[in-house]
Amino acid sequence: MRYGILGTTQAHTDDGRPVAVGGARLRALLAALALHPGRGHASGTLIDLVWADEPPADAPGALQALVARLRRALGAGAVESVAGGYRLNARPDDVDLHRFQRLADEGERSLADGDPVKAAALLDDALALWRGPALSDLPGHEALVARLDARHLGARRVRLAAAVALGDPAGALPELAELCADHPLDEPLQALRLRALRAAGRPAEALAAYEDVRTALADRLGTDPGPELRALHAELLGGGGAGPC
Structure with a gap:
């Protein structure tokens, strides 16, 4: 069963x-x-x-x-x-929850090991298990549901990173734009969008996106972008607009 x-x-x-x-x-x-x-x-x-x-x-x-x-x-x-x-x-x-977690973990490891093809297949299988809000028939688990939602977002982010690594940054950008609009303070997600824009040959849009993130972080949290975003910004300013991700 x-x-x-x-x-x-x-x-x-x-x-x-x-x-x-x-x-x-x-x-x-x-x-x-x-x-x-x-x-x-x-x-x-x-x-x-x-x-x-x-x-x-x-x-x-x-x-x-x-x-x-x-x-x-x-x-x-x-x-x-x-x-x-x-x-x-x-x-x-x-149980789909535990199968999702296993597949997502394996997919993330595969991408970290330099195998985006395997990562994409594993993460597609993991993400296909989601049919709606987790634990929708079991109220009172708000903290757990929030953690699962964050894990789901992380799996989507890694799947999009696999798409970029496989040479399809343009195909990943629509979903990335949607996720970044929903999670404007998620710096790893925003960094992935900048990489995808750079890989797609759209450095001016990447620079504009960085400014949007910088403004959002300053207005909402009173902080500057972290090291990863700042490094990407420096690369874009230095002429690395069409370089590899």
Whole structure:
């Protein structure tokens, strides 16, 4: 069985057939279990995650009934009882969140090792797993969701860097422009855009983009661009406009 929590909570058989999970409580329970597949979750923790501030009068009994419904939906062996709670009988790679993290890590390492072709393939597979806001059926995880969103943005940035390294800076620029507009203070992202503009033979636009970033950092944070952006700016001023990235 495969599980998806990068968006609405889903379950699929190994051959890709969707499994009807059920209502909001069942989806929340499955999402909570899938956060740490193969690991036991205390009943009290699951109750807090599924019902938040409005637990039923007989919360342990309600959780037991919910687990029974989830087993009927997924199969009797999908959710196992452990001391004091339950666990999802699955491997990390059976859950899209953990598969995304593995693929994204491998893609980043491949690019760092000088293999943009492999990096692009791995990151395409990772990014294809995202179907919407992570953990959308499991409220109360704002800090985790923010970290996952940042990880998603990082994977997109590395995929675009792979595109630039593969000789397609022009193809990467539309998405880079959109991401930079949404994240004007993200210096690594802004630096990648400058490199892509330079590689695409558009140094004047790269210089203008640097000024935009410099102004945004000064106005919002009261700081100057960091060393990477300053070095790129110096290269552009020194005539390195069409050099390699």
